[in-house]
Amino acid sequence: MVGPKARRLAALHLVERHQISERRASKVLGLQRSTARYKPKPRDDSHLIERMQFLARNHRRFGLPRLHYLLKREGTVRAKSRTERVYRSLGLQLNKRRRKKMMAVTRVRFESATKPNEIWSFDFVSDRTETDRKLKSLTIVDDCSKRTPGIFADYSITSKDMIQFFESLENLPAKLRCDNGPEMTSREFLAWAHNRKIEIEYIQPGKPIQNAFIESFNSRFR
Missing domain, CATH: 1.10.10 (Arc Repressor Mutant, subunit A)
Structure with missing residues (x-):
């Protein structure tokens, strides 16, 4: 047609x-x-392009849905069709092919915690029970005190389960540091962190050393 x-x-x-x-x-x-x-009126997308490129650089594993969620939340765009048009014109589609080597990125130095409850690092640890059933644990470490605010274990942990566990803790940090897993980048978790005024700091893909405190804890936790 x-x-x-x-x-x-x-x-x-x-x-x-x-x-x-x-x-x-x-x-x-x-x-x-x-x-x-009818004569089409060109739309000025310069601000949208600038914000989308900035978010894509800082969230390398965020695709169109999550980028649109962030842009819509900050009031930069409303219609998803406009986000998709600019997203495709910039060639930001994620490469689904697996590569043997990760793409080289600029080394990033994260700030260190100076007081308790300032920065928490968290990650998942997988194991199996005696009946060979998969067990998943959410581990958290305070980067300053090196103490564990809590550990949550279950056969399956969704982003909603993760939010409920954080809400059950006595205190919450100013910043959470984690990798780019699907639970950490879900829209539910992003909305919860935004409402709680908690900054989420994602490490670079393939760089677990940037989350060294939780990696060290998990090696002993296993």
Whole structure:
């Protein structure tokens, strides 16, 4: 099916090339004359492009849905179709092919915690029970005191389970540091952290050393 834009261009071609009237060209193509005369108004996407590139650099594993959620939350965009159009024009689609080597990225130095409950690092640890059933544990470490605010274990842990566990703790930190797992990047978890005014700091993909405190704890926890 030919859209209005293509028919409008075809009508313009008939008028200019074959010297026929606009009325006749519109009638032949089944096009409204108002549509034939319509001139698209270019939209200024410079601010949206700047914000999308910034978010894509800081969240390398965020695809279109999560980027649109962040942009919509900050009021930069409303319609998902506009986000998708700019997203595709910038070529930000995630590569689903597995690579043997991770893409080289600039080394990032994260700030250190200076007081308790300032930065918490957390991650998941997987194991199996005696009956060979998978067991998943959510471990947390305070980067300053090196203490564990809590550990949550279950056969399956979703982002909602993770939020409920954090809410059950006595205190919450100013910042959470974690990897780019699906539970950590879910829209439910992002919305909860935003409402709680907690900053989420993601480490770079393939760089577990950037979350060294929780990695060290998990090696002993196993």
